[in-house]
Amino acid sequence: MPPARPTKEATSKKTPKGWPASLTYLEKPVYSKFVTPDMRKELQNPSSPDPVIIKQTKAGPTALVQISPISDPAHPAKGQHGLLAAQHLPPDSFILFYLGHVHAKEDADSESDYDLSLDRELGIGVDATMMGNEARFINDYRGIASRPNAEFRNVWADSGGMLEKRMAVFVFSAGKSGKRSKGVAKGEEILVSYGKGFWTERQKEGEQSTTIAAAPGPSNIGVT
Numbered sequence: 001m002p003p004a005r006p007t008k009e010a011t012s013k014k015t016p017k018g019w020p021a022s023l024t025y026l027e028k029p030v031y032s033k034f035v036t037p038d039m040r041k042e043l044q045n046p047s048s049p050d051p052v053i054i055k056q057t058k059a060g061p062t063a064l065v066q067i068s069p070i071s072d073p074a075h076p077a078k079g080q081h082g083l084l085a086a087q088h089l090p091p092d093s094f095i096l097f098y099l100g101h102v103h104a105k106e107d108a109d110s111e112s113d114y115d116l117s118l119d120r121e122l123g124i125g126v127d128a129t130m131m132g133n134e135a136r137f138i139n140d141y142r143g144i145a146s147r148p149n150a151e152f153r154n155v156w157a158d159s160g161g162m163l164e165k166r167m168a169v170f171v172f173s174a175g176k177s178g179k180r181s182k183g184v185a186k187g188e189e190i191l192v193s194y195g196k197g198f199w200t201e202r203q204k205e206g207e208q209s210t211t212i213a214a215a216p217g218p219s220n221i222g223v224t
């Protein structure tokens, strides 16, 4: 099932430097037709008493990050891209939303490398394979650094007074001691944990693929 066509208001004419021409750059999520009106209602209605609300003041490319091709032979994602901090990002600060095609179970792509769960109970995910924003270039920390410096969090975007459940990327907090994170330095790669499940699945499928010569496909990126 091909993803829904992005609406004009969800796409942006302005794309960030390094954005591949083959992909659609989004300013807002694009919803699949399998996300029903009832599901949409739930995605607009925070159930928790203290939701984290992010006011979307400026849509489009953010000056906080930079898409970067990876040429370092020691980097496990060499030949691909990563996302770097374009300036110092303080602990606990919001970096950007994870935008993409918001889909239901019916049109989930189990082979996607860019699919992040948005609402487990509703079975809804955000897949940035063909459309998304800079967040799709964030790599997992394994083999690159000793720990992640950022994480995915559930938030509510306030766009024009309407709330909408989204995933967002935040710098790790400094923790109680104030020492856990100094933030992300300018030029440092932004790294999250996809969760162990992502890599276990990849390894399993990688082993199977030795006989079928197909690229291994992981499960959804998890929020840990």
Ligand SMILES: C[S@@+](CC[C@H](N)C(=O)[O-])C[C@H]1O[C@@H](n2cnc3c(N)ncnc32)[C@H](O)[C@@H]1O
Residues within 6 Å of the ligand: 076, 077, 080, 081, 082, 113, 114, 136, 137, 138, 139, 140, 141, 142, 143, 144, 218
């Ligand atoms: C969400 S994408 C990240 C962006 C990707 N590097 C790109 O240029 O499009 C996830 C894919 O990036 C690669 N990747 C991310 N983190 C990695 C890591 N720590 N080691 C090896 N490959 C990684 C894997 O190919 C994975 O399936």
